[in-house]
Amino acid sequence: MNNKFLKTRNVTKTFGKLKALDDVNFNLYQGKIHGLLGENGAGKSSLMNILSGIYQPDKGSIYLDGEKQKILNPDFASKLGIGMVHQEFRLIESFSIKDNLTLSKSNIYKNDFLKSFKKYSEIFALNVNENEIISNLSVGEKQKIEIMKLIFNDSRIMLLDEPTAVLTPQETSQLKNSLVTLAQEDMKTIVLITHKLKEIKEFTEIVSVLKNGKMVAKDLPTKDVTDNQLIELMMGTVKTSTVNKDNEVGKIKLNVENINYTDSVNKIKKLEDINFQIKAGEILGLAGVSGNGQVELANIISGIERVYEGKIIIDNTDVSSKGVRSRKKLNLSYIPENRLGVGLAPGVSVIDNSIVKDYFHTKLGPHLSRNKTSNYLESLVKQFSIKAPNPKAEISTLSGGNMQKLLMGRELVGDPDVIIASQPTRGLDVNAVDAIHNLLIDQRNKGSAIFLISEDLDELFKLSNRLLVIFEGKIVKSFNTVDADINDVGLAMAGVNE
Amino acid sequence: MNKYILTKRQVVNELSTFYSFLLGFLIALMIGSIILLIQDKNPFDTFSLMFKLSIGSVNSLSSSLNKATPLILAGLGIAIINTVKLWNIGAEGQIFMGAIAVNLIYINFQLTNSTSFIFVLLVSAFIGGAFCILIPAITKVLFGVNEIITTLLTNYIVIGLTIYLVNGPWKDPGSLNFPAAAYVGKEVYLPTIFGKLSYGFLICILFTVFAHYLKNSSVFGYEMRIAGGSEMTAIYAGINAKQKAFFAMLIGGGFAGLAGGVELLSQTHRVSTGISQGFGYTAIIVAAITGMRPIGIFLVGSLFGALSIGGSVIQTIGVSTYIADIIQASTLFGALVIQFFFNYKLKRADDG
Structure with a gap:
């Protein structure tokens, strides 16, 4: 050389x-x-x-x-x-x-x-x-x-x-x-x-x-x-900090059966035979490099993508053919990976964005009460310590961390039974990451079943009870986080089969 | 690297639209003054005459407000459609279609009670306007065809249709070859409140309140805002973004159609190519200046109505009517430029 x-x-x-x-x-x-x-x-x-x-x-x-x-x-x-x-x-x-x-x-x-x-x-x-x-x-x-x-x-x-x-x-x-x-x-x-x-x-x-x-x-x-x-x-050497994982685990809240999905545009098979269950009080991590089918899977579970094979069962109710609304009514929350653009609507005010999940629950006929909505935002701001001084300001004037807190808060308020959290801390600074992690742990302790999709192994090891690894649309491996070796997870993410 | 870049301001003053309108209007008056000075006319005298003749008396004031009515109604329609971030350039055509619908119903049906007949005719005007935007709405929702082009093109179709009708099937033999349909009967004229002020203006007030409510406080308005912000967010929230866009367009078109109906029943009393004097286009200016706010549209629309009246009367002192058009257009221009500097600031590229 x-x-x-x-x-x-x-x-x-x-x-x-x-x-x-x-x-x-x-x-x-x-x-x-x-x-x-x-x-x-x-x-x-x-x-x-x-x-x-x-x-x-x-x-x-x-x-x-x-x-x-x-x-x-x-x-x-x-x-x-x-x-x-x-x-x-x-x-x-x-x-x-x-x-x-x-x-x-x-x-x-x-x-x-x-x-x-x-x-x-x-x-x-x-x-x-x-x-x-x-x-x-x-x-x-x-x-x-x-x-x-x-x-x-x-x-x-x-x-x-x-x-x-x-x-x-x-x-x-x-x-x-x-x-x-x-x-x-x-x-x-x-x-x-x-x-x-x-x-x-x-x-x-x-x-x-x-x-x-x-x-x-x-x-x-x-x-x-x-x-x-x-x-x-x-x-590198991952500092495997971890949280207490001895909380009580309940019955199965989310059941995903034999999901197969082919992209309708370019006919590429994106998901193959995906199966897993999550119990109340449990965090199931999905490790994988972006683009291996995570977004598609999250969209299918949340009801955004409707054309697929397989079954989604929330709390014993088969919702496979149901849309976003009926899944929300079963108390499912989805924190999408694309914060601004999917989770939050750019060009729209903070207050409008804060009620996306609940506006149709609190409505009185066709009227959207200004008092109710501003009280709702105020309680979110307090509960999740969000810095959003002007409710009428456009959402993108908030910092990334505050945007994510608003999005998380909105989705976590009302203690959802099932939470899909996709890359919840991507691009955030250390303090915001900690805050978001604590929110997820609180929610787990309250009995939510949480599906955590991330490519950050630190995060997955810290938070999740079990880990699945997705590679090219298939679950290639599953681990018990307590005794998993981070390098084995890394190898599986990189598509190496031993 | 001494480049300057534009950055979006974090906090925009809530009254910025109002300030930019005021500054824009001042700029427009200055541009108007320069043009008047070039023509050896005293701007101060001209403007004060315009002022006097447009709002100086009950009669002139009511003329101004009558003139403002179609502007405001069409502007409200544009603002409603813009809630889903779509543009309606077709208000002009929708105004004509509203008037055509009124005449169509008028010559084919008769109701003895004139109040309910007027009501039916106004409803037909609304439906006519909505019908006029139907094809742009369908093509937008199903195939994503740019609504700016399609709504603009329907103007030409509808105006062509109007010319055909008033020269052909609807031509009034008594009009001495002037291409116009026959006058509607006095029983369906919109009555006046006082002076010359038509009940059309009352309708205009009611619809301003309605549009304000729809845009700002209704669930439908909220869903339109989210759908307009991001279609993906709408889908994520379980909102049918395409459906909202479709209905927003129909309602907005209906507002402009109503403008045509009111104009026919209160002012022209017959269908002709003179139903609208570019109201549908001026309404775009009005809506854009106010940042699509219904109350603002009401106020600026009223001012622009007065300007038109003022502009038409100053011909008597030898000043062209077009001075009013120049002021209207320059107001938009000035207001948009000023608004830009409320929204953005210039900063050096290299200071972080």
Whole structure:
């Protein structure tokens, strides 16, 4: 590994109080496939955005071929030969493949387009005409065009952000073959950002690991490291603080039977044979990396998604075919992962948002009493110590923590029998996290059955009695939190079956 | 990196819409003054004459309020539809449709009791307006077709329909070739309260109160607000967002239709292309200036009614009527700009 091609030295980037990257040294070697591993929020995307010129580092420098470079913007990066494929594709949907590939001024195959398009179509096993309109392509095909776009723009360094998240297993192994060919024949330098260990092992030669903005391991030869070592690097030593879990557990409150769900838009199977029960006074954790079916599952249990197979039973009542309202009447609360946009309506006032759950219980005919609603908000504000000075202010003027407290308070008031809490503390500061945890524990002690969906293992270990791990829409493992090993959970989340 | 960025203010003064209206109106008066000065007219004299002739006497005041009535009703309809964050550009067409509905019922049915007949005719006007927005509402809800385009386009269709009717089937032989339908009978004229002030203005007050209640204190209004804020939140809360949007559009269209009915029964007394003098478009200005608040629409609508009357009488001193239009449009322009600075502030990009 002598051919050090690109390196970053002491790159630091902060967003407000958050240090996204802390003194990061990162190396890339020509013609190799690199893995960049890390949990959500570890800084992977920040680092890639710095290399591709979208962000500027606060400190530190980037060297390319030994020369110090200041990558001012994406255009500049592409001149240096650095290109990135984002998770959300940046193709012009209404243009043809050819137009998309030849759009950029740094294009190198303008004159012999057809020849090179044929060559790379073969490498990518892509079987479409170059005049096809992008919007007619499948997700997998679009991704191939995205990667091809980098080649056509003469990128020597190709940064791929979670490229397999949208692919079927067959497409994934196809992608692997294409990338290997590109690395070997075209000497492309490829970076694969992922949190799936299996792909790190299969795709890459060299792996680096980011944790909390720090590069905790770099330039590890992939074949020499074990899954366990990688998981330990990625998760670190988790301070397994825990709460008292000896409270009384009652009868089954939520019963989820054989849920199968296929996305109606792209026909991808999102959930497969999901089964579990939660008892009163119990917190069941669902561990998993985002995008493995958690949102779909929560939507099905809460009644938002109505087209699925299987049964949802709340408190012995089969609600499988019922909507949101009838589940709310059985005292089910849902704290959605998407705080602003689903749980709270942007552009609408604090007071209006505070009564979303209960307005139709307290109504008097078609009249919504102003006194009742403001008393309701006032009691929420007091009970959950929310800082919301102006009830008429737009909801997004509240801080993230207060928004979440308002949302939690609204959903927890009236002691729900079943609570679905999806990523309840994501993006919150330490104090807010503690407050939210205490709310959930209180509610558990009062006899709620709580389904806690999270990717934060600290949180899951701290709060839950039992843990399920979801991977690609399947429950791959279940643990008793008391005697579970955090690394085993991490391995299951990353899709490793021993 | 001395770039400036706009950031949303955390707290917006509750009266900001009112202040921006006032400032906008002042800006508009200044623009009007400049134009008058260019024409060698004394702005002060002109404006005071406008003031005197629009609200200086019982008669002129009632003319102004009569003029304001369709503006306010159509503006209220726009505000109701905007509760679900949709725009109704079709109030003009709905006004015509309301008037057409009135005439259709009038020539096909007869009721001996004139009060109940007037009531039936006003209800038909409402239904006519709602009918006019039906296709935009259906296409919006089912296929997501942009309602701004569809409501705008229905204006042309309805105005075309009006031209056809008044030149064809409904053409009044007694109108000396002027394209208009026959006058309705005196028994269905809306009576006056005092002076020239029509009962239409009373209807307008009632509907302002109704719209205010609907938007701010009813469960339906609440559901419309949530549906307008985020369709996902509505689904999450068990609110049928599409249904709310559909009914909001029908009700809003009905308000504008009613404006047409009132205008016919109290002012023009017959269907012609002159039923509306752009009320449906001016109503958009009125609604936008007030931030879609019914009470504000009532007040600004009244002012704009007075401006129109004032504008039409100053022709006598050789000033164009259009000065009133310029003031109305510049008020919106000024108010929107001022409102922008109430909502946002400029700050340096690099100070955090």
